[in-house]
Amino acid sequence: MEIKRAAVIGAGVMGSGIAAHIANAGVSVLLLDIVPKGATDRSVIARGAIERMLKADPAPFMHKRNARLVTPGNIEDDLDKLAECDWIVEAVLEDPKIKHDLYARIDKVRGKGSVVSSNTSTLPLAVLTKGMPRGFARDFLITHFFNPPRYMRLLEIVAGPETRPEAVAALADFADRRLGKGVVVAKDTPGFIANRLGVFWIECAVAEAIANGLGVEEADAVMGRPMGIPKTGVFGLLDLVGLDLSRHVAREMAAALPKTDAYHAISHEAALFDRMIADGYTGRKGKGGFYRLNEKREKEVLDLGRGDYAPALRPKLDSIGAAGKDPRKLMEYPDKTGTYAWRVMSQLLVYAASLIPEIADDIAAADEAMRLGYAWKQGLFELADRIGVAWIVARLQQDGREVPPLLAMAAEKGGFYRVQDGRLQYLGVGGDYADLKRREGVLLLEDIKRAGQPVRRNGSASLWDIGDGVLCLEFHTKMNALDQDSLKMVEDAVRIVPKAHKGLVIYNEGSNFSAGANIGLALFAANVALWPMIEELVASGQRVYRALKYAPFPVVGAPSGLALGGGCEILLHCDAVQAHAESYIGLVEVGVGVVPGWGGCKELLTRWTTAPGAPHGPMAAVAKAFQTIGTAQVAKSAVEAQELMFLRKTDGIVMNRDRLLAEAKARVLALADDYKPPQEVKLRLPGATGRAAIEMAVRDFELRGMLTPHDRVVVEELKQVLTGGDTDIVDETGEDALYALERKAFMKLIRHPGTLARVEHMLDTGKPLRN
Numbered sequence: 001m002e003i004k005r006a007a008v009i010g011a012g013v014m015g016s017g018i019a020a021h022i023a024n025a026g027v028s029v030l031l032l033d034i035v036p037k038g039a040t041d042r043s044v045i046a047r048g049a050i051e052r053m054l055k056a057d058p059a060p061f062m063h064k065r066n067a068r069l070v071t072p073g074n075i076e077d078d079l080d081k082l083a084e085c086d087w088i089v090e091a092v093l094e095d096p097k098i099k100h101d102l103y104a105r106i107d108k109v110r111g112k113g114s115v116v117s118s119n120t121s122t123l124p125l126a127v128l129t130k131g132m133p134r135g136f137a138r139d140f141l142i143t144h145f146f147n148p149p150r151y152m153r154l155l156e157i158v159a160g161p162e163t164r165p166e167a168v169a170a171l172a173d174f175a176d177r178r179l180g181k182g183v184v185v186a187k188d189t190p191g192f193i194a195n196r197l198g199v200f201w202i203e204c205a206v207a208e209a210i211a212n213g214l215g216v217e218e219a220d221a222v223m224g225r226p227m228g229i230p231k232t233g234v235f236g237l238l239d240l241v242g243l244d245l246s247r248h249v250a251r252e253m254a255a256a257l258p259k260t261d262a263y264h265a266i267s268h269e270a271a272l273f274d275r276m277i278a279d280g281y282t283g284r285k286g287k288g289g290f291y292r293l294n295e296k297r298e299k300e301v302l303d304l305g306r307g308d309y310a311p312a313l314r315p316k317l318d319s320i321g322a323a324g325k326d327p328r329k330l331m332e333y334p335d336k337t338g339t340y341a342w343r344v345m346s347q348l349l350v351y352a353a354s355l356i357p358e359i360a361d362d363i364a365a366a367d368e369a370m371r372l373g374y375a376w377k378q379g380l381f382e383l384a385d386r387i388g389v390a391w392i393v394a395r396l397q398q399d400g401r402e403v404p405p406l407l408a409m410a411a412e413k414g415g416f417y418r419v420q421d422g423r424l425q426y427l428g429v430g431g432d433y434a435d436l437k438r439r440e441g442v443l444l445l446e447d448i449k450r451a452g453q454p455v456r457r458n459g460s461a462s463l464w465d466i467g468d469g470v471l472c473l474e475f476h477t478k479m480n481a482l483d484q485d486s487l488k489m490v491e492d493a494v495r496i497v498p499k500a501h502k503g504l505v506i507y508n509e510g511s512n513f514s515a516g517a518n519i520g521l522a523l524f525a526a527n528v529a530l531w532p533m534i535e536e537l538v539a540s541g542q543r544v545y546r547a548l549k550y551a552p553f554p555v556v557g558a559p560s561g562l563a564l565g566g567g568c569e570i571l572l573h574c575d576a577v578q579a580h581a582e583s584y585i586g587l588v589e590v591g592v593g594v595v596p597g598w599g600g601c602k603e604l605l606t607r608w609t610t611a612p613g614a615p616h617g618p619m620a621a622v623a624k625a626f627q628t629i630g631t632a633q634v635a636k637s638a639v640e641a642q643e644l645m646f647l648r649k650t651d652g653i654v655m656n657r658d659r660l661l662a663e664a665k666a667r668v669l670a671l672a673d674d675y676k677p678p679q680e681v682k683l684r685l686p687g688a689t690g691r692a693a694i695e696m697a698v699r700d701f702e703l704r705g706m707l708t709p710h711d712r713v714v715v716e717e718l719k720q721v722l723t724g725g726d727t728d729i730v731d732e733t734g735e736d737a738l739y740a741l742e743r744k745a746f747m748k749l750i751r752h753p754g755t756l757a758r759v760e761h762m763l764d765t766g767k768p769l770r771n
Helices: 013-024 044-055 064-069 079-084 096-109 134-138 165-177 194-211 216-222 235-241 243-256 271-278 318-323 327-332 336-354 363-374 380-387 389-398 405-413 445-451 484-500 519-527 531-549 566-572 600-610 620-630 638-643 657-672 688-703 709-722 735-750 753-765
Strands: 005-009 028-033 070-074 087-090 115-118 140-145 154-159 182-185 291-293 299-302 309-311 417-420 423-427 433-435 461-465 470-475 503-506 555-557 561-564 576-580 583-586 652-654
Touching (some): 005 013, 005 079, 013 028, 013 044, 028 044, 028 079, 044 064, 044 070, 079 096, 087 096, 096 134, 134 140, 140 165, 154 363, 194 216, 194 235, 194 243, 194 336, 216 299, 216 336, 327 380, 336 380, 336 389, 336 405, 363 380, 363 423, 380 389, 445 470, 470 657, 484 503, 519 753, 531 566, 555 657, 561 566, 566 583, 566 600, 576 583, 576 638, 576 657, 600 620, 600 709, 620 709, 652 657, 688 709, 709 753
Parallel strands (some): 005 028, 005 087, 087 115, 154 182, 503 555, 555 576
Antiparallel strands (some): 140 154, 291 299, 299 309, 417 423
16 A cells, blocks of 8 residues: 555644645645634635644744645535545544544545544544444554654554554554654553653652642753753643643543553642633743743743742752762652652653553553653663662662562563663563564664674764675764864774775764864863964864765765754765755854854855756855855755755655664665766856955845844855955866865954854853844
8 A cells, every 4th residue: 555645634733733744755635624614715724724834933844845735625525535545634623423423424435445544642442433334444543643743753553453454554654754753553542652651750740749849940850851851851841732731631541541540649630730721821832831931031930839930040959960860869869859750750660560561562662652752862661771670679669669560570680671692672571582673674873883893983983884885974972063083083984984895874863963063172272272273173174074075985974953064064075965854954153153164165155056957147156155154044854955955956865764874874885886086166256246246235134233243244254255265257266275265264253252252152052142
């Protein structure tokens, strides 16, 4: 079965978001909703949803043109069009009667062999298929997306006893390869996997914070980064999701679970929550929630005891300082925050261990659901191994609490996971370990690293052999910022690969490909006037990137997440790029008061000059590069990066990040046959006449108040680089000359007090200074 056309019924936030993401996969999709009473436009709900999504930030569409693949309609006039659809997604109200009535209408018009799925998050599949024909039940399953569908990687699939296996396989494969989802098969139980555990965690964390007298900020500090959980923690997450929605989900969970379930021991109906919702404090979408901004745009936080707001303090907790990155030390800390950490996480772990295999076949599925659905760095059972399962069991026994059999077995065997002969294995419910199997076509660097040693390593980067004659260059600094050691490893790769290998992939499995050059190092050097050190860093980056570009083997960049500044520049010097769809690429150096110094100006000019279909004329490439670099544009998807020329039209885009390394490796091998390095392109740049043309646009920005005084300083240097300095349109400008112009401009700007102020402000706040 191939999914060539889809339909989504229900144009609410989730339904429209699912439709947008199906369109992101290049598949046309029909979006239907009801006909409002008295509406002149009978498809106004679906049409309005598409219009809202085009204005939304973060954007549901990876490119605005994807909206053309979504056709609005309504269930009165357009239901017969479902006959053309291979997959029909229902995302209407969580009311069994409404869903059953809709299913009966769908079944009359849908095509033979089409798959129907529900995005329900609360109703069991058995309830949804009750009374439906057997033919419908065979083609029906649950596909539970997480919000927002474009960005949250988890898709839980629940199949019934009558669901065709081939229907499940086809949908799982489409979701994996085309939608980029991590597909987890869940059992038909309330909340499935992620919400069954995640809602318990939230309710428990809120209840324990109130019971132990913790403030909102204290609780979020403990239930955030120290546990490998996003910094929003619990109360910040509630504000993000919406208090009204979270209370609805909590009530639905309580109603669906048997009275014997441990959820009922911690689930509560807090009058404080109800009052906040009634007053419009529903979180970020309302007037605020547990956090809010006052009239002066100052952050305030709710006092859980008094129910009023006070200035946010961002407390620095002794427990977190003492524990560092060790969650066990945090749980052992002798104060209320240490007790809180233990109380919440131990209850959650006991609960989770008691639910396997009821909600999932194995612990690996549960861990993947929490990583992908709640953005935890580790799943709960992985976190238990990190804390120490034997220690957890001993403390539970010390507290006189019951230890679930699975948890006791893991303590006896030494953990939930182990590495055997370089293979990761997980503990099964029967007591035996089993290999953790990846989906076909998935290659992860973490598996390569588990099975062997690097070819070369230093403090900032490593070289790994990923098989078939291909090496992988991995950066592993904070935010994968680039420093001398990073550049040294690129240099080593250029020297090592030709000896016995076919090519190189530049890739890592951090949250971001690279945030660019280490500006903290530059600031330190500037503060002690080590100007030669800074100039050498710029020159060595240029030298190394040039060597990479003209190396006698193919180089493929494989970014995901941020690829900014120097991280973008290394991609610009690669032969090809296989980019994860969620790659955010840009040359943002002007934000810290400098210009791209490692060939970014040169490469972007070359792209705009030579790309098929690019505008022609003496100023076209210069104007495009100036606009992109001068405004620090960042592509918000790999598709947008192609439009901005950070990626070529021939570069590949991979929807599922887990498939990125394998596809990049395949690209290297395809290029390796008869590989020849690129030839240098010499440019004809306009020189002084080009600067005069750019100045007209710059003055317009100035008159409109869009240019700060230091922006003007940076722009002057950027103009000089992009127009080729003292050249003229009749002259050819080579790479060496452009590198020299970049280097000169960078060194002039890094000495400027305005630039140093920008760098310091960025390091302190993470935000650009508009000076």
